[in-house]
Amino acid sequence: MTTATATATAVRTRTLADSATMIRRRLKHMLRYPAMTVQLIGMPVVLLLLFVYVFGGTLGNGLGGGGRGQYLDYVTPGIILMTTVGAATSTAISVAMDMAAGIVARFRTMAISRASILIGHVIGSMISIAVSIVVVIGVALAIGFRPNADPVEWLATAGFLAVFVFALTWLAVALGLAAKNPEGASNAPLLLMLLPFFGSGFVPTDSMPTALRWFAEYQPFTPAIETLRGLLTGEAIGDSAYQSLAWSAGIALAGFLWSMRLFGRDPGR
Numbered sequence: 001m002t003t004a005t006a007t008a009t010a011v012r013t014r015t016l017a018d019s020a021t022m023i024r025r026r027l028k029h030m031l032r033y034p035a036m037t038v039q040l041i042g043m044p045v046v047l048l049l050l051f052v053y054v055f056g057g058t059l060g061n062g063l064g065g066g067g068r069g070q071y072l073d074y075v076t077p078g079i080i081l082m083t084t085v086g087a088a089t090s091t092a093i094s095v096a097m098d099m100a101a102g103i104v105a106r107f108r109t110m111a112i113s114r115a116s117i118l119i120g121h122v123i124g125s126m127i128s129i130a131v132s133i134v135v136v137i138g139v140a141l142a143i144g145f146r147p148n149a150d151p152v153e154w155l156a157t158a159g160f161l162a163v164f165v166f167a168l169t170w171l172a173v174a175l176g177l178a179a180k181n182p183e184g185a186s187n188a189p190l191l192l193m194l195l196p197f198f199g200s201g202f203v204p205t206d207s208m209p210t211a212l213r214w215f216a217e218y219q220p221f222t223p224a225i226e227t228l229r230g231l232l233t234g235e236a237i238g239d240s241a242y243q244s245l246a247w248s249a250g251i252a253l254a255g256f257l258w259s260m261r262l263f264g265r266d267p268g269r
Helices: 003-032 033-062 067-101 103-108 115-141 151-178 182-187 190-194 210-217 219-231 240-263
Strands: none
Touching: 003 115, 033 115, 067 103, 067 151, 067 182, 067 219, 103 115, 103 151, 103 190, 103 240, 115 151, 151 210, 151 219, 151 240, 219 240
16 A cells, blocks of 8 residues: 555545544534424424414315315425425534634644534534434324335435435535624525425415416425425426436535635634
8 A cells, every 4th residue: 555545544534533523523412402403393393283284274175175184295295395494504503603602713723634524514414304304204194194105215215305405404504604603694594494485395386476486496495395295195206306406416516615615714704
């Protein structure tokens, strides 16, 4: 083994070890501040129950006469993606808190991989989002959601959600780094939280006025919702999967590059 190869291997090993430490740190924060975790899980559950039991009867009849049960099958994929947006807000706040508290500045002076700091936030956030999604799906199943996905489609659903969450998390990290304080970071993802409402998450886009329908059909959450809905309920996906994967790739790349640029700048910003 050449010296260069040995050095590269040592760097990768240290990065993996440091990243594991940062992931544990992120998960411990979740346990020490359970209020945020409960909020991330509780809000999507409240929205699910609200839309199903308050609006579900009327909206379900409008979908085809299936009532509340049909609307539950329709709205659950949208609620699942709402869960990812709420968790992205938490990630942005967590990153901004680290920057404002000087924790990152301290990490910069230590003999650790700088990449591991952001990797810890990204992977830790993805784990917390996975837990939230499992809880939301469990509640949906408990109140009558009956997906007809087979094991392969469930596996595809998990893979698709992992890709989408990965992209959204890198964007959230960038928003947290760009914010001047945690309060600003909490407001930065507001547009992301509104997008599922202005998509096909709660009502079909063809029921919307022309201008709003155009916006709903060409924003990133609608193809993601349609892909997830198709995988879980057997509805036709069409080219939604390709559109959503393209959006995810673009968002992930933009979020990663933006994060790297912000993280590499003068810490005394």
